[in-house]
Each structure stands twice: as C-alpha cells, then as structure tokens.
Amino acid sequence: MVYVPVKRNSVFDDLIDDVFGLPGFTSSGNNLMKTDIREKDGMYLLDIDLPGFTKEDIKISLYNGNLTVTAEHHKNEEEKNAEGRIIRQERYMGSCSRSWYVGEAIKDSDIKAAFENGILTLEVPTEKKKEAEEKRYIEIR
Secondary structure (H helix, E strand, C coil): CCCCCCCCCHHHHHHHHHHHCCHHHCCCCCCCCCEEEEEECCEEEEEEECCCCCHHHEEEEEECCEEEEEEEEEEEEEEECCCCCEEEEEEEEEEEEEEEECCCCCCHHHCEEEEECCEEEEEEECCCCCCCCCCCCCCCC
16 A cells, blocks of 8 residues: 555645534634633733623633633524424534633622623723731730
8 A cells, every 4th residue: 555645735724624623523622712811900801702602601600719601502493394394403502611710809799791792701800909907916915
C-alpha cells in the first residue's frame, strides 16, 4: 500500500473544522460562551455570547466566591401532514456552563445582569470594600 499525502484545501479544511468543531465532537466546547472581560470604574464587565438562547434559558449563580453562568436550551420541532401523521420530527438539547472566581466578599446583590441580542452582560465589583472595623482593645487579665 502506498501512502499518498492529500494536499489540504482551505475550503475543505474550514468545512472539516466546522463539523468537528461542534460541541458534540469536542470535549472542550471552545466555541460556546465566548467572553470578553473588561475592567472599568471598579467593576468587571463581562460580555458573554449566548446566541440562540433566551433570557429564560440562562441561570446565574454565586456560591463560595464562584460566579457560574449556565445556559440550557431545549427545542422540539414536529411537522405533520394533512392526515396528522408526523413527516419530520427533530429534537435538540444543548447546555453550556462557565465559572469565574470573583471572591468570597462579593454578594449576589452586588452583581447586575442584562441580556440583549444574544449577549449576556454582567457587572461584577472588582473588590468589595471592607467596612471600617471598630477599634477593639484586648482585655488584660
């Protein structure tokens, strides 16, 4: 058997990358929840891409200083003919999740969230300011 190297065509390469880059074909899901993080006026601003999801599909939680964004989508399409028999039925379920450590001093009430045009925007304080401690004296026995 003779091995003949196949010259890669950029159009073909893109097609293969598109197919095998889908979440079902990779373990990392690198194309999901792409996030831009900026710092401005004592806040981290996170812009998270969530195309195809609705506001109701998204859950945001804060636990032990970890901010987690989870998006889950269910879709069920069904086409019937005139007699009511199913001609085509397709189902899709997808979910993705990302977490960031924001610090244990941050509370959920400190975080603001908005969702518009497939982009989730979060405002997270960079650092919770410590409240002034009352000066205390140690008792001498």
